[in-house]
Amino acid sequence: MFSRATALKQLEELKKDVKEMRLAAEDWPTEFQTLISIILSARTRDETTIEVCKKLFQKFPTAESLSNASVGDVEKIIYPVNFFQNKSKNIIDCAKKILNELGNKIPHSIEKLITLPGVGRKTANVFLSAYGSDAVGVDTHVTHISNYLGWVNSDKPELIERTLKEIFPKEKWSEVNPTLVRFGKSHTSRVEENKLLDKIKKIE
Numbered sequence: 001m002f003s004r005a006t007a008l009k010q011l012e013e014l015k016k017d018v019k020e021m022r023l024a025a026e027d028w029p030t031e032f033q034t035l036i037s038i039i040l041s042a043r044t045r046d047e048t049t050i051e052v053c054k055k056l057f058q059k060f061p062t063a064e065s066l067s068n069a070s071v072g073d074v075e076k077i078i079y080p081v082n083f084f085q086n087k088s089k090n091i092i093d094c095a096k097k098i099l100n101e102l103g104n105k106i107p108h109s110i111e112k113l114i115t116l117p118g119v120g121r122k123t124a125n126v127f128l129s130a131y132g133s134d135a136v137g138v139d140t141h142v143t144h145i146s147n148y149l150g151w152v153n154s155d156k157p158e159l160i161e162r163t164l165k166e167i168f169p170k171e172k173w174s175e176v177n178p179t180l181v182r183f184g185k186s187h188t189s190r191v192e193e194n195k196l197l198d199k200i201k202k203i204e
Helices: 004-014 031-041 046-059 063-067 071-078 084-101 121-130 140-148 157-167 170-186 190-201
Strands: none
Touching: 004 170, 004 190, 031 046, 031 084, 031 121, 046 071, 063 084, 071 084, 121 157, 121 170, 140 157, 140 170, 140 190, 157 170
16 A cells, blocks of 8 residues: 555655766756756756856856846857747846846745746746755656656646645655656666666555
């Protein structure tokens, strides 16, 4: 019988067989840079996003500087990320709203974060968990692994998020996304990943 205790053991097991890696949301000096990097990381490898953001933040390190950038200048820097044209416009508009409407402060509530251009629920949750809030960001890795292990039975992000919050105690919420993302990125072969997940699935 599936239980919270089983899920907690499985979560800990997922942490063991992963490579050391930096995720796109980690190790930026400011909240603004963290948020922009998470926006740019959507449907893009973290490794690519991090290198792109290093170049972007050399030229536009703050909301003020990015808000004054031209879309063309930003596109030239961030073109390696997927959907770079839409993202260029979004991050400039996001910087403008942070600067002009939010007093140059990043909100720490999901309701306010998702009003920012380019910020959906997943981006907001990943940002919040990066700064110690209890949140669960749902991406493709979280969706696949959560379903495979039987934690959830859905491909709808909001339902997955709600279910995972019911399964795991609040203090574990912020661990779910980075743990599952690192596991998924460490095992790029789906066959290899599923073999390991089959072993973890047997944990009781």
